[in-house]
Amino acid sequence: MAVxxxxxxxxxxxxxxxxxxxxxxxxxxEVIEDLDSRHSGIKGRLVKDGSLHxxxxxxxxxxxxxxxxxxxxxxxxxxxxxxxxxVAGGCAGW
Amino acid sequence: xxxxxRDLVDAMVGHARRDHPDEACGVVAGxxxxxxxxxxxxxxxxxxxxxxxxxxxxxxxxxxxxxDAADEEPVVIxxxxxxxxxxxxxxxxxxxxxxxxxxxxVSTRDPDTHELRSYRIIDGAVTEEPVEVVESYxxxxxxxxxxxxxx
Numbered sequence: 346m347a348v349x350x351x352x353x354x355x356x357x358x359x360x361x362x363x364x365x366x367x368x369x370x371x372x373x374x375e376v377i378e379d380l381d382s383r384h385s386g387i388k389g390r391l392v393k394d395g396s397l398h399x400x401x402x403x404x405x406x407x408x409x410x411x412x413x414x415x416x417x418x419x420x421x422x423x424x425x426x427x428x429x430x431x432v433a434g435g436c437a438g439w
Numbered sequence: 440x441x442x443x444x445r446d447l448v449d450a451m452v453g454h455a456r457r458d459h460p461d462e463a464c465g466v467v468a469g470x471x472x473x474x475x476x477x478x479x480x481x482x483x484x485x486x487x488x489x490x491x492x493x494x495x496x497x498x499x500x501x502x503x504x505x506x507d508a509a510d511e512e513p514v515v516i517x518x519x520x521x522x523x524x525x526x527x528x529x530x531x532x533x534x535x536x537x538x539x540x541x542x543x544x545v546s547t548r549d550p551d552t553h554e555l556r557s558y559r560i561i562d563g564a565v566t567e568e569p570v571e572v573v574e575s576y577x578x579x580x581x582x583x584x585x586x587x588x589x590x
Binding site: 353354355400402404407409411427429430431432433434435436 | 462464466482486488490491492493494496497499500503512516518520521522523527528530531532534535536537538539
């Protein structure tokens with residue numbers, strides 16, 4: 346399955362500055378593996394301990410994959426996979 | 440330095456006051472590369488918490504797509520601290536993911552006066568920067584590419 350992946354600014358160091366790259370796979374996990382084979386190191390920014398990093402949002406088309414099986418979420422030919430770092434913070438922690 | 444219009448500052452402070460004691464959060468978008476905040480978007484705090492904020496993921500996708508389509512980027516990312524000073528917490532610095540953005544903090548802990556400060560957060564390192572509040576970018580010294588405010 347060939348898909349297009351939208352890459353956020355903070356991860357473009359892995360893609361030579363490209364904001365959109367091609368990848369293939371039938372699940373989000375396979376797409377990330379394929380991405381990592383072409384853009385070394387990107388997987389480590391997205392996946393932690395076998396699941397999606399808590400502060401990374403991944404969408405297949407308009408669907409947040411968190412509600413569609415996470416890394417196991419299916420992707421289809423022509424889908425757009427969007428990666429967005431969550432915007433989060435707060436005063437907790439002090 | 441962050442140069443920002445007074446009406447945008449007023450809008451951020453107003454949002455923070457309205458959502459107090461929960462943390463309020465949002466974005467001010469501007470043309471890519473301009474460093475000029477222009478369009479304020481109040482975001483839902485999906486956490487609805489006095490100590491934590493997180494943009495709602497579905498709303499964030501819509502807003503980010505709209506910015507992309509308009510050749511905009513998040514120039515300012517703001518949120519409020521409702522019981523502590525306007526300084527980034529460890530939580531803020533560890534989740535900061537937009538090295539090009541100005542992170543603006545509004546503290547509403549004092550009911551009468553607010554505190555508004557701006558930071559760059561790059562690879563977990565926090566640098567405070569001065570904030571210049573202006574009436575209009577048109578008459579400010581923002582460089583040769585200065586353009587009038589959008590109507």
